[in-house]
Amino acid sequence: MEERKVTWLELFFDLVFVVAIASTNHLLLSIEQTNSLVTLFKYFLMVIPLWWAWTGQTMFYNRFHKYLKYPIIFMGIQILAIIMMCASFNMNFEETYYTFMIGYGLSRFITIIEYRFVYHRSTNNKVLQVSNTLSYCLLLGLLVTLSSLIFNNELRYIIMYMGIFLDLLLPLLFHQRMKLVIVHIAHLAERLGLLVMITFGEAVVSIVSSLELHGFNHQQLIITVLSLLSLLLLFLSYYDDYDEIINKKHVGSGQLLLYGHLFIIMAIMIMACLINIGTKFNNNLLFYLIGLSSLITFVLFKNIIFDYYDYQKKKINIIRILSLIIIIILCGSIGLLISSYYYSYWLIMVCLVSFIDNRLLKKSRQS
Numbered sequence: 001m002e003e004r005k006v007t008w009l010e011l012f013f014d015l016v017f018v019v020a021i022a023s024t025n026h027l028l029l030s031i032e033q034t035n036s037l038v039t040l041f042k043y044f045l046m047v048i049p050l051w052w053a054w055t056g057q058t059m060f061y062n063r064f065h066k067y068l069k070y071p072i073i074f075m076g077i078q079i080l081a082i083i084m085m086c087a088s089f090n091m092n093f094e095e096t097y098y099t100f101m102i103g104y105g106l107s108r109f110i111t112i113i114e115y116r117f118v119y120h121r122s123t124n125n126k127v128l129q130v131s132n133t134l135s136y137c138l139l140l141g142l143l144v145t146l147s148s149l150i151f152n153n154e155l156r157y158i159i160m161y162m163g164i165f166l167d168l169l170l171p172l173l174f175h176q177r178m179k180l181v182i183v184h185i186a187h188l189a190e191r192l193g194l195l196v197m198i199t200f201g202e203a204v205v206s207i208v209s210s211l212e213l214h215g216f217n218h219q220q221l222i223i224t225v226l227s228l229l230s231l232l233l234l235f236l237s238y239y240d241d242y243d244e245i246i247n248k249k250h251v252g253s254g255q256l257l258l259y260g261h262l263f264i265i266m267a268i269m270i271m272a273c274l275i276n277i278g279t280k281f282n283n284n285l286l287f288y289l290i291g292l293s294s295l296i297t298f299v300l301f302k303n304i305i306f307d308y309y310d311y312q313k314k315k316i317n318i319i320r321i322l323s324l325i326i327i328i329i330l331c332g333s334i335g336l337l338i339s340s341y342y343y344s345y346w347l348i349m350v351c352l353v354s355f356i357d358n359r360l361l362k363k364s365r366q367s
Helices: 008-032 036-067 071-087 093-121 125-150 155-173 185-214 218-239 255-281 285-309 318-335 339-366
Strands: none
Touching: 008 036, 008 071, 008 185, 036 071, 036 093, 036 125, 036 155, 036 185, 036 255, 071 093, 093 125, 093 155, 125 155, 155 255, 185 218, 185 255, 218 255, 218 285, 218 339, 255 285, 255 339, 285 318, 285 339, 318 339
16 A cells, blocks of 8 residues: 655645634633533534544545545635634534534535545546445435524534434444545544644643733642643653554554544543633532543543554453553542642642553553
8 A cells, every 4th residue: 555644735734723623622611601511512512523524534635635636626615614613613602503504514515525526537446435435425414414404493403413423423334345445544643643733732722821821829830830741741641652553554444543533632622621720620520520531531542542553462451441440530539538629639640640551551562
């Protein structure tokens, strides 16, 4: 299989997601002023379509970029669609619902058109099957999603996400057929790694914002150092052996690598939000539980992906992963006894778990 490298056009497309991730994270910051669970729910409502729009374009370029004569035209329209979606991020989603849907619909429609281009230009039977299947899967999901526009109440959100989850589900149902045109794992891993890097960048911005908000007092400096340390160790647990672990010659559809990163990215974004809020959640049990859940999510999906794509391993090490989750739960339970310092204790937990996670992963690869 030919080596597939990330192009400058793809990097420019990823750059748009710096703004997109910043927009969604800014939206998430209202969690401290509103019903936290409702805010989280609305956040997921907006970030999942955004991620799926990025995914659709990324997966197309991974397999079929050579079939487009002028890719910048399609990428330009995709960027316009993403900008429309970002401009529609609002806690009063009802006010921007139609512009959000136009952006999402435009993004999916362009991806469908791209697959039809491939279908009509290729003579390879495997390429024909995959491109034809994906174009009709995306079309069915898009039609269901767009049908939500005819409703004016909460039912439209249900129908909208029925279409989006149908869009997510159908490629999984055709998993074996997707393998007919294998994914360039090295390219996909690089794109996803860059997206995670962008997300970590937003977490750094959260540390800066928190310091600017609270000033350079003694307590805040200690919290800032602890926040930065937790972020660095979390970063290290993901990137330290990333290039060595991911088997670039893995043959498959890349679906676990792709879908698993949705949970990793959302976990990092929520933790970045909690860092921004800072000591404001020291006495807030719900924020503490959200922080623990995000840490568990990050550890769980990161380790599943790393074990599955590690060329040294033949199966996922369930015992190691469960041990890490048990450590988080036990340490988190102890933290319930010190309710006045939830935030500081959570940061210490992130440091501890990230360090242990990294060491256990290295040890499992050496054995």
